[in-house]
Amino acid sequence: MRSLLKRLPCLAAPRRGCRCLHSHSNRRPLLSTFSRLCDDGPLPAALALLPDLAAAGVRADPVSLCRLIKLCVRHGTASDGRLIHGHVSGASNTVGGAPHNSLFVSNSLVSMYAKFGLLDDALELFGGMPQRNVVSWTTVVAALAGAGGRKEEALRFFVDMQRDGVAPNSYTYSSVLGACGTPRVLAAVHASVLKVGLDSDVFVRSSLIDAYMKLGDLDSGRKVFDEMVTRDLVVWNSIIAGFAQSGDGVGAVELFMRMKESGFSSNQGTLTSVLRACTGMVMLEVGMQVHAHVLKYDRDLILHNALLDMYCKCGSLQDADSLFKRMPQRDVISWSTMVSGLAQNGRSTEALKVFDLMRSEGPAPNRITMVGVLFACSHAGLVGDGWYYFRSMEKLFGIQPEREHFNCMVDLLGRAGKLDGAVKFISEMNFEPDLVIWRTLLGACRMHKNANLAAYAAREILKLEPEDQGARILLSNTYADLRQWSDAEKSWKAMRHQGAKKEPGRSWIELGKQVHVFIAGDFSHPCSAGIVQELNRLIRRVTDLGYVPQTEFVLQDLESEQKEDLLKYHSEKLAVAFGTMNSVEGKPVRIMKNLRICGDCHSFVKLVSKSEGKVIIIRDPVRFHHFHDGVCSCGDYW
DNA sequence: GTAGGGTTAG
Numbered sequence: 131m132r133s134l135l136k137r138l139p140c141l142a143a144p145r146r147g148c149r150c151l152h153s154h155s156n157r158r159p160l161l162s163t164f165s166r167l168c169d170d171g172p173l174p175a176a177l178a179l180l181p182d183l184a185a186a187g188v189r190a191d192p193v194s195l196c197r198l199i200k201l202c203v204r205h206g207t208a209s210d211g212r213l214i215h216g217h218v219s220g221a222s223n224t225v226g227g228a229p230h231n232s233l234f235v236s237n238s239l240v241s242m243y244a245k246f247g248l249l250d251d252a253l254e255l256f257g258g259m260p261q262r263n264v265v266s267w268t269t270v271v272a273a274l275a276g277a278g279g280r281k282e283e284a285l286r287f288f289v290d291m292q293r294d295g296v297a298p299n300s301y302t303y304s305s306v307l308g309a310c311g312t313p314r315v316l317a318a319v320h321a322s323v324l325k326v327g328l329d330s331d332v333f334v335r336s337s338l339i340d341a342y343m344k345l346g347d348l349d350s351g352r353k354v355f356d357e358m359v360t361r362d363l364v365v366w367n368s369i370i371a372g373f374a375q376s377g378d379g380v381g382a383v384e385l386f387m388r389m390k391e392s393g394f395s396s397n398q399g400t401l402t403s404v405l406r407a408c409t410g411m412v413m414l415e416v417g418m419q420v421h422a423h424v425l426k427y428d429r430d431l432i433l434h435n436a437l438l439d440m441y442c443k444c445g446s447l448q449d450a451d452s453l454f455k456r457m458p459q460r461d462v463i464s465w466s467t468m469v470s471g472l473a474q475n476g477r478s479t480e481a482l483k484v485f486d487l488m489r490s491e492g493p494a495p496n497r498i499t500m501v502g503v504l505f506a507c508s509h510a511g512l513v514g515d516g517w518y519y520f521r522s523m524e525k526l527f528g529i530q531p532e533r534e535h536f537n538c539m540v541d542l543l544g545r546a547g548k549l550d551g552a553v554k555f556i557s558e559m560n561f562e563p564d565l566v567i568w569r570t571l572l573g574a575c576r577m578h579k580n581a582n583l584a585a586y587a588a589r590e591i592l593k594l595e596p597e598d599q600g601a602r603i604l605l606s607n608t609y610a611d612l613r614q615w616s617d618a619e620k621s622w623k624a625m626r627h628q629g630a631k632k633e634p635g636r637s638w639i640e641l642g643k644q645v646h647v648f649i650a651g652d653f654s655h656p657c658s659a660g661i662v663q664e665l666n667r668l669i670r671r672v673t674d675l676g677y678v679p680q681t682e683f684v685l686q687d688l689e690s691e692q693k694e695d696l697l698k699y700h701s702e703k704l705a706v707a708f709g710t711m712n713s714v715e716g717k718p719v720r721i722m723k724n725l726r727i728c729g730d731c732h733s734f735v736k737l738v739s740k741s742e743g744k745v746i747i748i749r750d751p752v753r754f755h756h757f758h759d760g761v762c763s764c765g766d767y768w
Numbered sequence: 769g770t771a772g773g774g775t776t777a778g
Contacts, residue, residue, distance in 0.1 A: 196769055237769040268770045304771040336772040367773040374774090402774035435775045463776045470777065501777050534778065566778070752778090
């Protein structure tokens with residue numbers, strides 16, 4: 131009887147004002163139409179029925195309402211959502227019987243507000259709910275964990291729910307793990323996962339992996355992964371993405387291979403991470419193999435942008451360009467990638483041309499596009515163009531210059547040797563210069579051998595960051611450039627005092643499916659003997675073309691023979707020798723470096739490209755050098 | 769009704 135009453139609410143507790151007698155004949159069709167529209171849409175038609183329902187005093191069932199809310203999240207707007215919310219809270223007063231806005235519906239509404247980014251509305255609704263269950267709490271925790279800057283609140287709600295006697299479930303844990311921003315908190319939550327026995331849940335596991343990886347704790351992430359019995363695709367993707375993001379590209383690719391061996395096929399997420407790994411390590415060969423898999427996702431813009439970036443960062447501009455032209459859609463990211471890709475590869479004029487094309491037929495540029503544009507100007511010494519774009523950013527594109535753009539301008543002026551202009555520019559900024567700005571200025575001082583200004587910039591850096599060894603290194607290198615050995619030594623001493631070491635120069639090169647690493651002055655590579663032999667051969671060849679070791683690039687006060695020796699075994703020279711001895715006819719040699727290439731290696735590689743008739747591409751942390759027939763794409767301006 | 773993985777610059 132009770133269930134019958136539930137199904138026919140008009141028979142239960144008839145009240146004054148209830149219009150059931152009149153509307154009985156059409157309320158069922160009304161309800162069933164509404165319920166059908168909630169299932170399949172269209173949303174506007176379903177929304178249009180809400181006033182009719184209210185007028186007829188008909189109460190929609192919670193299941194339909196929840197579906198309607200979902201439909202609204204998918205196809206509607208926040209104001210549609212508010213409309214539904216308004217209907218639900220109003221309707222609860224019109225009909226007797228059980229409370230209308232059931233817990234289910236309220237939970238859906240909270241989730242809806244969160245998905246529209248209206249976190250405060252979500253929290254307000256949550257705060258006013260008469261009851262809350264684990265779903266309500268989890269919805270809020272997930273919303274806060276997903277919002278940048280509100281992770282602390284997510285953790286607080288996670289604690290509060292337990293104080294309230296509500297036990298977290300696997301949904302809650304996988305949400306809250308995204309809010310664990312310190313190793314301590316993560317360890318505590320992990321312990322709690324183990325205690326309640328949810329550690330075999332794949333969702334919880336993948337969140338755990340992701341959380342460890344995001345904190346840079348690869349070992350713990352790997353451990354959680356290795357201990358898993360049943361893995362799914364997302365778990366594989368989590369671990370691969372973690373390795374790719376932490377800069378262990380080789381590890382990421384190895385895991386990708388293992389994943390395929392285990393019989394999993396990749397999806398867009400996997401491929402994007404693997405591409406990122408390839409991009410980071412200049413693994414063009416692997417990247418091109420991934421390209422073959424990408425073909426079947428021709429509508430995935432993210433994936434295509436990643437592919438585009440991979441080609442740019444591997445210095446393969448033809449591939450990037452032809453991909454860019456063939457892409458079915460291009461968004462602001464595709465265009466920005468192309469602009470900065472060209473700029474970093476020393477093709478500033480083309481970068482600015484692409485930008486012009488973007489202005490006429492592409493999407494509106496954003497602040498990142500403008501960083502690329504200014505980068506193009508600064509690396510080609512186009513001071514006038516740089517000023518023009520900087521000054522007109524706001525008027526032409528509605529983009530207010532931010533710190534990053536100011537920094538580009540300091541770089542532009544500094545690189546062009548206008549150090550006084552750069553200092554003036556800094557002093558006229560309407561905010562305090564930060565570390566990045568001072569470092570940029572310091573880099574320019576090093577480039578133009580201005581020790582006084584370098585010392586000033588370094589002092590400013592050390593004021594902000596007393597442990598900053600990079601500043602001391604740059605400063606001492608500047609002194610060394612000028613052969614002011616005692617000043618250089620002072621700076622080195624300060625560093626040694628703080629227990630710092632200069633980061634060793636490292637170069638990478640991909641051969642087949644392997645990545646070979648070379649460290650300056652290190653001969654542990656199995657082919658070392660052959661490499662040194664090849665290097666000597668190259669040195670003889672380029673000496674005939676006029677190469678003289680430029681020992682001023684060895685930045686320590688040593689006897690000149692020792693200096694030559696140190697120079698000779700810079701990591702990029704070892705990598706170049708390895709590259710030429712294993713090179714394939716018609717294919718460029720591609721090398722990646724962790725530090726900026728030194729002037730001596732730069733002229734050495736120029737000559738090697740001539741004597742061997744080989745294109746050599748070296749990518750350093752900020753830009754690319756394409757060496758071809760004795761010339762470098764950077765025009766010796768870097 | 770609630771949950772996990774991916775892009776651009778510096």
